[in-house]
Amino acid sequence: NAGVTQTPKFQVLKTGQSMTLQCAQDMNHEYMSWYRQDPGMGLRLIHYSVGAGITDQGEVPNGYNVSRSTTEDFPLRLLSAAPSQTSVYFCASSYSRVSSGNTIYFGEGSWLTVV
Amino acid sequence: KNQVEQSPQSLIILEGKNCTLQCNYTVSPFSNLRWYKQDTGRGPVSLTIMTFSENTKSNGRYTATLDADTKQSSLHITASQLSDSASYICVVSPEGDKLIFGTGTRLQVFP
Numbered sequence: 628n629a630g631v632t633q634t635p636k637f638q639v640l641k642t643g644q645s646m647t648l649q650c651a652q653d654m655n656h657e658y659m660s661w662y663r664q665d666p667g668m669g670l671r672l673i674h675y676s677v678g679a680g681i682t683d684q685g686e687v688p689n690g691y692n693v694s695r696s697t698t699e700d701f702p703l704r705l706l707s708a709a710p711s712q713t714s715v716y717f718c719a720s721s722y723s724r725v726s727s728g729n730t731i732y733f734g735e736g737s738w739l740t741v742v
Numbered sequence: 743k744n745q746v747e748q749s750p751q752s753l754i755i756l757e758g759k760n761c762t763l764q765c766n767y768t769v770s771p772f773s774n775l776r777w778y779k780q781d782t783g784r785g786p787v788s789l790t791i792m793t794f795s796e797n798t799k800s801n802g803r804y805t806a807t808l809d810a811d812t813k814q815s816s817l818h819i820t821a822s823q824l825s826d827s828a829s830y831i832c833v834v835s836p837e838g839d840k841l842i843f844g845t846g847t848r849l850q851v852f853p
Contacts, residue, residue, distance in 0.1 A: 669843030677839060717785055725835050726773040728793055733785035
């Protein structure tokens, strides 16, 4: 059981480049989300999805796009990378909405550096 | 404003000792409170989940308590091991689809 799989693990981008962080889960979870983790701050929600075809913005959505065409996949796209997007990105999933109390599973993270 | 504050920021203990980490929150209303363990360079892993009506929840050597009246939670680690060295994150879920994360307590266990 792979759980939540993120790729790539590490990436260096030049300012202005675009890229996609991939996230896949094999647990048939409805709820998926993307967070960024910066030094001295708690994880912050970028975008989330409560099911295929449904996405919504989190706390820090600017500069990022998401789509949810299947239950399994939830890619995060950086449209035009900026140094402020240098961070560690985590994808997470759970069986249902987080308020339900279900366990939330996190991926291993994607380290992104924008130069 | 919904906030989650954790203390101490960092903690050093000797192997075999017990320790307690604190979490204070101002989230209201809230549906559940979670504790996560995050090893360096890894993703967070769930330790406990408590609803507002639960007072305590255990997972092996980890015991979480919750006082919804004072909006405080604690994570007690018994008989610490070197593998307990990690960051411990308190996470509160208000009603809805979002989580509010604390900044974590970094625990170091030395032999």
